[in-house]
Amino acid sequence: MPRDGTLPGVSDDAERVVCHVDMDCFYAACERLREPALRGEPLVVGMGYEPGESHGAVATASYEAREFGVESAEAISEALKVLPRKVEAAKDPDLDVTEAGFYRPVDLDYYESVAAEVKEILHSEADTVREVSIDEAYLDVTDRLSWDSDLRTFGQRLRTRIDEEVGVTASVGIAPSMSAAKIASDHDKPDGLVVVEPDDVREFMAPLAVEEVHGVGPVTASEFREMGIETAGDLAGADPTELRERFGERGLEVHRYARGEDDRPVEPKGKPKSLNRESAFTEATADAEQKRERVTALAADVAERASREGALYQTIGIKVVTPPFDVHTRARSLPGPVEDADLVEEVALDLLKEFADERVRKLGVRVSKLQFTDGQQASLDGFDETAPTTTDEDSESTRSDSDGQQSLGDFT
């Protein structure tokens, strides 16, 4: 919104062009890529799911499966009630084969290989790319395009390339900020393309339910509702002082987003700040030995991953989830960063002692306060951390707090 003059001299640099790319039902799309017979069929991809079993949760449900009422994140056992497996329906005279679907376990390695192809396209179409997750990314294309450009054609090209070169579909949103672009990409899913001009952002957002605003989850949304804030438009018009009082900094943040104000730059994702492994028991258990075994395995796992990624850690912690769903965390910091799998196990087990008598449904082990060794550990995760940062040149790192330390002293 031009018009209220910014500081003289400080040019309000032309509106950015931010693009959000969101793959449609990505896991399901990948499964269909290698198993074309699944196309057009109701398909559920479950994590923790094994063929023929009924445990696990829905990671992705195809649109066809959603029509039967299968919902993301629900238990596979629930999904099976509304959408039986094809194979079983075929055998059971009481079931209708046309009212059944396919179930597949999550295969992240494969999905990542597909995602890598998509990301290659994204990087070729933009100089700045932030990969948010396996199936989502922001692009800043301001230096290639402007709001005078034909942005629809650009968005269309992105989608076409992904479709033709990789074989999956994406929805694309283009707007002057990350939060608006994200909402735009979601607006016409699947296979959509929505461009929201800078002057239209507020109007575009106003009618949306308040939880569509980035940063508003179920808890905040219901509190908003009690205050009479139902839509993004309501939120945009709410009193910032009150929001600040009730919700702290985040209240102001979502208020700004609802108003279409979001100047967060699109930045490539940096190194992780923590690494975590967790896993749930099929059924809550109080058995001390089971719990110790699990923590031992998780500790080994997370330590292995840390060393694979070249991360030293200074804090070791556990997470214990007790019924109904109470999350407890415990952590202990060390005098300095280490890479020591035995120590991870030892500390984790020690922290677990406090919960020796508790029934537990889920356990986790985490390492944090990470420091990365300079070695170019051919990062498995697809990021090319080409800049070792040791060029002792940037004396002023205004960038808030991200990886403050540059010299990690000499270990080893």
Added chain:
DNA sequence: TCTGGGGTCCTAGGACCC
């Protein structure tokens, strides 16, 4: 609500320092 796993950021209180 009866659900998985991997993350980030914010807040609040306590310890400790000057």
Added chain:
DNA sequence: TCTGGGGTCCTAGGACCC
């Protein structure tokens, strides 16, 4: 001693995101 102000780090919990 109560009066003041400022800051950091650590742990635990909470909310949120994908």
